[in-house]
Amino acid sequence: MxxxxxxxxxxxxxxxxxxxxxxxxxxxxxxxxxxxxxxxxLVYLDNAATSHTPDAVVDTIADYYRGYNANVHRGIHQLSQEASVAYEEAHDTVADFVGASGREEIVFTKNTTEAMNLVAYAWGLEELGPGDNVVLTQMEHHSSLVTWQQIGKRTGADVRFIEVTDEGRLDMEHAAECIDDDTQMVSVVHVSNTLGTVNPIPEIAAMAHDHDAYVFADGAQSVPTRPVDVKDLGVDFLAFSGHKMCGPTGIGALYGREEILDEMQPYLYGGDMIRRVSFEDSTWEDLPWKFEAGTPSIAQGIAFAAAIEYLEEIxxxxxxxxxxxxxxxxxxxxxxxxxxxxxxxxxxxxxxxxxxxxxxxxxxxxxxxxxxxxxxxxxxxxxxxxxxxxxxxxxxxxxxxxxxxxxxxxxxxxxxxxxxxxxxx
Amino acid sequence: MGLGSDMYRQQILDHYKNPRNYGELEDPDFTHVGENPSCGDTIRMQVALDDAGETIDAVRFTGDGCAISMASASMLSERLHGMSVEELDELDTDDVTEMLGVDISPMRVKCAVLGRQVAQDGSKIHRGELDPDDRTKTEE
CATH class of the missing domain: 3.90.1150.10 (Aspartate Aminotransferase, domain 1)
Known part of the structure; x- marks a missing residue:
């Protein structure tokens, strides 16, 4: 014992x-x-793939469908109001959980992968070009590796990989060589889903910011398992998934610094993300709704917040x-x-x-x-x-x-x- | 609990540890390589036909992978001897699992059928019925 x-x-x-x-x-x-x-x-040891869901979170989903199922931001009726308030407040809960300034900095996505793709498409395709580079690590999950690799091919930007030492850590000397004045984005997995390595994000963020590059932390394995604060990490973006942290599948979040998200154009167009539409042109809703086109995963978003409340209790x-x-x-x-x-x-x-x-x-x-x-x-x-x-x-x-x-x-x-x-x- | 999975009966383990017909043919009529990228399983099959080009005279394979894929290729290599190319074409997944003699869990079927797929594709390429650039994969 x-x-x-x-x-x-x-x-x-x-x-x-x-x-x-x-x-x-x-x-x-x-x-x-x-x-x-x-x-x-059952001995369930596959939590890095997906975690289980406590009764409180399952009940939250059931309560929504049984009690106040309605589309958000659409109607004036009571159910829609209740659903809208709960869904919006879920953003506040997520924002508090990772130390973001407010809901403006939290975009609900399907998962970590979609959050990566959102930034890669909305920011990367616009901002990257030949001569630029994006710095990743050899231990990136395919969600970031494949995404930036393909954006690199489409924009002509170079994609570099910080090497991993024999002990499974990032070679920080190599990181210093990779990150230079042409670096626009440094995207690093916070906790490796394969090696278990906890990467020194603050140190990498400082290196990136010295060269005016943005930093994106893949928090898929870190946010569920340890205290994570975006300001302590010094990151510009952070992505994570609800289903790896006691929440349901189909919901995840992108944290982005407000001034960057403000400048970025939408990734998906459609309902809920617009303010005024004419046949000729459209204007966008405020953050974070600008990036949440179409009917979102409402029950999942509310349950995501319930999962966070469950974790915070512990x-x-x-x-x-x-x-x-x-x-x-x-x-x-x-x-x-x-x-x-x-x-x-x-x-x-x-x-x-x-x-x-x-x-x-x-x-x-x-x-x-x-x-x-x-x-x-x-x-x-x-x-x-x-x-x-x-x-x-x-x-x-x-x-x-x-x-x-x-x-x-x-x-x-x-x-x-x-x-x-x-x-x- | 019994000892290990039902999938890993003595016969499977025996073929995995002592693969039959493992190696290379000096003068094969066709050679084909296939893989399951996510498992890393790779199998190379070589087949020599009789003078009429209708019956399988000799089979050799090499490969790297899990016990199910390697044992399946080994058992197949014995089974193919003396088989006509038409019979090879007709081998289906049920034939492979029957040959293995154990229930293969759904997630592992692609391992079990890799050897058969490599042999069939090799034969089709040899007859000009399949583009040799199409690499064999038994997963999507």
């Missing part, structure tokens, strides 16, 4: 908020719950402390097991995920075998194919933790990994 005593909050009480954690797995996927072996407790410092505890424990136990190669920085200095390979076992085989033990992990390239090329492997297994995971679940992971290793020995 011992490690459990260091939990920063009552994990069992948190688990009770997530009924899905009680389900059993192992049966036929076509007929869940009916097949043989469907009595294995406290993001506590969520981070729990993640750190589990990451270090998993790192140590997998290391002790032997025959396991772990990617990225040491256990005491990483986000709450561990990507690894077991000697002689392909990651997909490993994941299939772990599935029989009820252990859900990710196997594949985690949307970082070029990084995997650099690591010299086609795929890896990844266990990622969240506030409801326990030390016992990591024990179950390690035991199953050991069984898989022995099966293939």
């Amino acid at each position: 011992g490690v459990q005593e260091q939990y920063p909050f009552d994990v069992e009480a948190v688990r009770a908020d997530f009924p899905i954690l009680d389900r059993k797995v192992g049966g036929d996927p076509e007929t869940p719950g009916e097949g043989p072996g469907d009595d294995t407790p 406290g993001m410092e506590n969520v981070q402390a729990h993640e750190d505890l589990l990451a270090e424990y998993a790192y140590d136990r997998l290391t002790d097991l032997g025959g396991v190669e772990i990617y990225g920085p040491p256990g005491h200095d990483r986000g709450g995920l561990v990507a690894f390979n077991v000697e002689g076992v392909h990651a997909h085989d490993l994941s299939s075998i772990l599935n029989d033990y009820g252990v859900a992990i990710r196997a594949g390239d985690h949307c970082t194919q070029p990084l995997h090329d650099e690591m010299g492997v086609a795929a890896s297994a990844r266990a990622s933790f969240y506030l409801y995971n326990t030390v016992e679940e990591i024990d179950a992971l390690v035991e199953a990994v050991g069984e898989a290793r022995d099966l293939f020995a």
